[in-house]
Amino acid sequence: MKIARVMFTLPLPEPFDYEVPDDFDVVPGSYVRVPLGPNERTGVVWDVFENAEEARDLKSVYMVYPAPPMPKSVRDFVDWSARYTCSNPGAVLRMVLRVPSALVPSRTQTVLEKGNAEVARMTPARARVLELIDQFPPLTAAELAQEAGVSTSVVKGLADQGVLSRSERLIDMPYEMPAPLDGVHALTDEQSEAADLLRQRVRGDAFSVTLIDGVTGSGKTEVYFEAIAEVLTSHPQGQVLILLPEIALTQAIMKRFEARFGAKPTEWHSGLSDAERRRAWREVAHGRARIVIGARSALFLPFPNLKLAVVDEEHDGSFKQEEGVIYHARNLCVARAKFEAFSVILASATPALESLHNAQQGRYGYVKLAARPGASRLPDVSLVDLRSDPPERDEWLSPVLARAMAENLEAQEQSLIFLNRRGYAPLVICKACGDRLTAPGTHNWLTEHRYTGRLVCHLTGFSMRRPSACPKCGARDSLMGVGPGIERVAEEIRRKLPQARLELLSSDTVQSGDDIRALIHRMETGQIDVLIGTQMIAKGHNFPGLTLVGVVDADASLKGGDLRAGERTFQLLSQVAGRAGRADKPGRAMLQTYQPEAPLMVALAGSDRDSFLAVEDEMRDVMGMPPHGRLAALILSFPDDQEAARLAREIGMMAPNAESVDVWGPAPAPISLLRGRYRWRFLVRADLNVDLSAYMSAWRKALKLPAQARLQIDIDPYSFM
Template identity: 55%
Template sequence: MSRQNVQILFPVNVPGAFDYAVPDGVRVDRGDIVFAPIGKQMKLGVVMSVGAADVGRELKEIAEVKATRPLPEPMLDFINWVARYNVASPGQVLRMVLRSWKALDPSPIATLYEPTGQRPSNLTPARRAALDEGGPFPARAAEIAARAGISAGVVKGMVKVGLMRADARPVDPPFAEPDPNMKGRALSPAQNAAAADLVAQVKKNAYSASLLDGVTGSGKTEVYFEAVAEALRQGRQVLILVPEIALTQAGLSRFEARFGAEPVAWHSGITDMARRRAWREVASGRAKLVVGARSALFLPAANLGLIVVDEEHDTSFKQEEGVIYNARDMAVLRGRLEDRPVILASATPSLESLHNARLGRYAHIILPERPGAITLPEIGLIDMKIHKPERGSFLSEPMVKAVAERIGRGEQSLLYMNRRGYAPLILCKACGARLKSPDTDSWLVEHRATGRAVCHLTGFSMRMPKKCPNCDAEDGLTSIGPGVERIADEAQSHFPHARVEILSSDTTSTPEEIKERLGRMERGEIDILVGTQMVVKGHNFPKLTFVGVVDGDLLMGGSDPRAGERTYQTLVQVAGRAGRADMAGEALIQTHHPEHEALQALVAGDRDMFIGVEMAMREMLGLPPYGRIAAVIIWGPDMKKAKALAVDFVTKAPRADGVEILGPSEAPISRLRGLYRYRLFVTAEPSVNLSKYMAAWRAKAKVPTKYKIQVDIDPQSFV
């Protein structure tokens, strides 16, 4: 009788699973997490399939089956589908699933201490500090001691005198259960109708995709909360994807208010301990409500009932390194494999999602207005050819006047500028050199608040030089263009007594700082907030009545075929921050191109006009959603060899009807981290299986050591 064998996938960059024998008397099932030898190492892997066939050679045996819940069948299928679609190795995708190996074991047990409630009048200073400053409780003795500035021995000694109790408990306790029956906000008739449609989809317990398309402030979150509540009533888990950590933090309190428990958070900013706890609880099925960034899509939920992608159009759902994927599209794929509903929510849906809704692939649920008497803000354009600011300034006279009016009425203003730092370019007046990051064709950004020049692509940072590194000219360096720091300085100079603050990833480096600053804005403690993309979506500031877009042309340049769409989406979102309570809002956009169709549609409040123009252009050019595109990036340390590799790669392209190859050419940022970059683009008709075509093409290439060929299906970035 032949021995059972299994195929094990390891979380490494390999093309597929390896065959192993199962020891006699050991039971192994698909999805089991095991240890098996690979080379001279023992590695953790996942059983992707089980068979009894004789492979005709001696196989190594698996060493251990982990005593943990297997990965669910749909998750195993999801790993393979994500790899095929995005032309990636399944091992790389598995690595995103197994993000916390420590979570595969039960929670560590530790002795935790908490006060008994006794508090005699003759407490020593150290014991008083333990009770007053040692929390939150329960906690380990060392943690209490560190917070209170005392020794751990003091904490342990308090147990003997009845001031503390000590218990052996799991370090990672279960999360609080959300209550789906708590009452939410009262919904308008239109909101109730939309919520009923979504709840009906959840009740079917089958795959569906719904586009929740509502103007800013229309209550999309409260509407899909009803679908979330229905999935929770069924005892299932719910996954909500949000585009940024800032939104994750802002959203947690809204979920807690609606369901009585803070959801499980998952994003790059959480600690290893929090990641271990979250992964274990989600994989076990105990964590019912998860709110996270794009990587949360790869959590192996045991009993998934609903996936929500909030702000589905947002470009930060696109992963640009490692496995390159779009979390929105992969969320729909996972919903199909799990046979569960997916909700895509946005005030400015992507044209791809709108196209799918028009074709009937997605249900289209529309919220056309804000509830009650709240109206959308009036939007106007400031032609910068007419209203030129003074030399060295960036705020026009109409913009300054609008902010002054709000300050005079005790209201708030938001100035939007999607550039971090003080100035995006540092130029030498003597020799004309532009300061660049070493080994990278990326300009350094001046950060005057920290006195440093920073590359936002590589993270390189140095002190602002006092002379030009190129020609040694003293005092020759000058700052070109505005960032949020420069706009904040200018606003403060116009309004010396105003409370001006900045919200960007440079000024708020932790989730707690983001939450604190957003809280002060909500409470009206900031007069003028100058912000980047972080302020655009998901926030509700009751006293904010004016939004000023400093540079409405910023997204329109370059080679991005989605430039018009992104401009429209961003400006709709940022303008929608104004007038969200009972006060009328206004938005003004500074631009040198007031005739642009995106801006004209925005002012007219005519989204259909913009969509019609943009869709016609896409159809004529065969761009998504009327065609498929892929990008290929060739990286290497030698410019000539990288170019030769790119040219040779093109010659290996399979012949196929309906496919056109453009390039190769130097990438707009032609050197990054010491590597030279060449790009080419592939356009294909919708009938072409572009992923399969690119995989077959990529398989033909032999890539030298230190060189890389990277495939990006449905690219969002064109640098």
């Protein structure tokens, strides 16, 4: 009996065995349809073997999908990722097999183009169709009728006469093949030297990681474009993956890819329709999608010939997946490269401390881009001391920053105002009873969005109309927004600069990729005087007319007990400041702060990143924190607060004893109530030589918890909420 061991896209710890009929061609990696309980399920064959022992009563595989088998390297990566993240392999496999409908070939549709027959009787409607037929690629009858403004019966009549010829076309067409175009962008000597090194590293079939550490505007993208061009040339079937932290960046960079390679890359992110995802997944699996650009989930696409992965803005926290299988796409990308022997390029103007440490230790190659090309120069950064130059009452912009914006407007130059808070006010409080409005089942404050008249919880997605009376005491007209969001700052700027053309950019104000593209185009072409936004505007955009960046609350991200708060703040503010002066006009950045003497602010003002990171690294070394140690978090949640506390203490007593491992907790999580569940946290620190994933898995295996308890393990946590 031939047996297939099938893994499902379910949170199961291991594959199930099925009999393979003699006439089925099943190999490891085959996608199959099998019975599971009362249902039918799609799974992946993890292994195939002959059973020489006594016959087993097994259900049979009854369908094999006509798709290329999942490569062994991808299956090994799934198994490794499951062990590393303390997840079930089926949960990881689900991220790979996201579009089961892509396992079958694309359906076809009938399209029309000009035929050989003459028109029997010409009418105005038929004439319109014939005028348009040569202006478009082959279209369906409905599409052609819509373009010509006629009924489909007119089009079908022409087809029946042979005036239009019918043919079959795939619904999901293959993508255009990219090819490097010469002479698109002249590189500086510094860029050329960096590009030569990257070309050498991607030519072979060996694992390598290279960090591009380049100041904002130094041409990191153009340099790694050269590595991509080398892959397309030296590996005829090679595929390239570019990971970006934000969909907004995906939209912004598409034009540059098309100009450099003659075709748009394949996109993969949450903004795609089901049909677009099906097409992308199928083309990747068949090896026909040569360049893929997408968000962190693109890492799990089933590439058969991946030769290069680029993690742009590699420091960005958006690469960390915080729900389901918890992982960091940068770290797992490096791991996948080891399994499949391809090259990785990490690019950032403010690399993560871990990445810099690996480069300094010789584990990663290192490329430094220290200058902007041409006349462009790094912006001057100044600190606005809010203690000596405070805003007026109920305002948020210092007079110093307000004057600078007015001068910029008079000079017909653009300004960017950054505040990483969406909405109008981050807190709504009742002036009568003092109640702070929170979302149901959580202690999280509701954010006021005045443009839509709603109160929103950005953590759970809860939304409600802004009430006219306090829900707790019933006092009318007593609700007041506290603190600034970007809408409130926009309101203030409109008062101060009524003639300015002002727009907002955040995940609330742009609803689609088309919205983002349109806004970015308006900014690039000078149709916006002042752009106000959240971290969506902090990276990856190139606005030639932007000469002033203002940061409303530079201290905001320093609050809380986050290990990486200082590093993150430096990265974010450096990226924001770097939007200014990227063309021939000099730029400046003004950071409003209550702590201008803080080492981080001094380093920002002096553009002295290396000194700041040296102090940060020394502190981490003393504490045994990453990159000099490892961290993991264990989070318990339960519907009852007292039972949650009792279970947390019980879990703490079951922590395995191990050398070089410290367990801290339990303690209530900073967000202690979320969606009606009470949360407790443990933080585990270990030396670098400890297999922390194995330790956490052993701890969880020793626990017996009630059904309502949920336990989450986070290896290398980035969020401490």
